[in-house]
Amino acid sequence: MTPVEVTQGTGPVVLGLPHTGTWLPDEVLAQLKARGRELDDTDWHIHTLYEGLLPGATTVRAAFHRYLIDANRDPSGQSLYPGQNTTGLVPMTDFDGHPIWESEPTPDEVEARRATYHAAYHAALSAELERVHAAHGVAILYDCHSIRSRIPFLFDGVLPDFNIGTNGGTTCDPAVEAAVREICDRAEGYTSVLNGRFKGGWTTRHYGRPSEGYHAIQMELAQSAYLTEEAAPWDHDPAKSDRLRPHLSDILTTLADLAPTLGVK
Template structure:
């Protein structure tokens, strides 16, 4: 099966979807324990949440993050040194529990094989679409789409804000791009938001975000409580919640489609 799905739009905006896939090759599935096979750390339904909101390009990997995490440094470097996080090829879930059967975790050769088969194609496609947008419009905006359970004690204290914006301290995009997203989130009735809190932007945002070269990147981490009926299996979609959130996301994304560098 294809590990990358690309839908082209006609705007400078490119949506990255690195964590919505649930595909796990049989060779990997055989090594996972029952906890790993539950695939609990999926960004459940995020591609559905953003579908059709604006005329943007989308790049999505169908591979699950337990196979390899497309939003991690392919060299294995940590995004948040000194803090609990998961690796390029995770061996634990977000609660710190093992996801592999005993002695079945991938070795260095297996990790490299997965990088070539799953991580590299996603980023090749993402690079190609950003290059295409930049060639057409003179710049590109990458909006990296994520979601996560609102409470995960292993990763962070307390409850996450509903909308977590990441720009690595403003380094990954023009200040106007950051301001547009923050303004939309600040005006979102009933929702909380934060800029560069626990999540400052993953490897994708930090790697591609180079405003001086015309590529502006920003990450949005959405608490799953804002669009799911329950943050637990079977991760049920809540149409009423999701529709309210889509009303907020549509003008946010449209403002990024319409933005032009000054």
């Protein structure tokens, strides 16, 4: 199994896909409770949802599951959301707060997973961002995510359809943030929020250096916007997807068109 799948494009936009993979080594599967083996916290079908939306886009996808190690968490283990319920570098619970391990990974196991998988994903992502930046003088990282719209353990109420994260506007040029927000706000039949419960994970915060020409933005989609229902078997709903994809295409195309105006400031 190749831990990271890369498709190189010629354009200025790089799509990060850290949570769509479902592969786990047999020895890790054996450590999980039955609940953990359901892999409920996957970003189901996100790579399919975005496929083909922007010709020339580069994609970097983790093939391994986030229960092995979460490629969108700080490798030091520091929480992205201090004081709030969340899951860590190697999650000990699922998004509902239920333990997922029969035998929890040891610190040595966590470090081995970080070195083998987390580091491999970010080495690939970093290399592609640098390649794109060298070609265009700018690189835009669009980090693709999804999550159930109702998870009381993580947040109150119902999540909006589009959850845009720029860590309070620090990870990209204001024009990038404004363009994405405008498209989401005018998408008929959908709700959106900027820097709400999800402000951007470690990937967005780590790579977003707009003063150097690296712009990063995270999109957390509510799974109700494109799945038949937010429960197993997590079926992709083609009709919902067909309604959503034009808005995502508009976002990505707009970012690619915006790239030449950004550069290093």
